Amino acid sequence: MKESAIIVRKELKYNTLKPIFISLSVFFIIFIFFGFSNLSKDNSINVMEMYLPLIGIILITPVFEQEQDYGIEQTIRTRRTNFTVTLVVRIIVRILVYILITLVFAIFLKNNGSYMDYKTIIPQSIGIGFLYGSLGVFFFGITFNLIIGYLVPILYFMANSFLGYEKLKEIFLFRLKYGLDLKYEYCFIVGVVLIILGVLVRIRKSR
Secondary structure, three states, X not given: OHHHHHHHHHHHHHHHHHHHHHHHHHHHHHXXXXXXXXXXXXXXXXXXXXXXXXXXXXXXXXXXXXXXXXXXXXXXXXXXXOHHHHHHHHHHHHHHHHHHHHHXXXXXXXXXXXXXXXXXXXXXXXXXXXXXXXXXXXXXXXXXXXXXXXXXXXXXXXXXXXXXXXXHHHHOOOOOOOOOOOOHHHHHHXXXXXXXXXXXXXXXXXX
């Protein structure tokens, strides 16, 4: 428990702050195109379903970034803390930070007069961002290339934006916007599987 607390503290201090600041660029894009106050139902859904989940890519994907430096990876491995435990705690911290940011932003919109249905919009937004991030973790894990880790979920976002439900069918994400049945639970299930596979591959390759 004490070792996990140390990992969490170091993760927040040295690794998570950078992607949090980068995530502010998403807020800036949202502000430029939509503003933050008195958003209609359609605009609130656009913000929460299409754009805010991009933060999941920024926060969750680069979980193996430290290990790209061979010296840092060896330092991590020589510590008493298990390497697998370090990765798992790091991922959990980043997911929780992402969820917290989403919740805070949703409450902020609601308090500024924008439409917000917490029961549908929040799990949908978190589910999509979690899936984006897990795709990034998986492809980062199997290629050990951060650019590819970022690229794959971005391409998935673009496919959803331009191809629509007619082309993507069951893997289409922006279901709330078009009044389709929500399937965010599948985003969480698939996301967990992808993260587990990405971590296992990364651990196996690093031995």
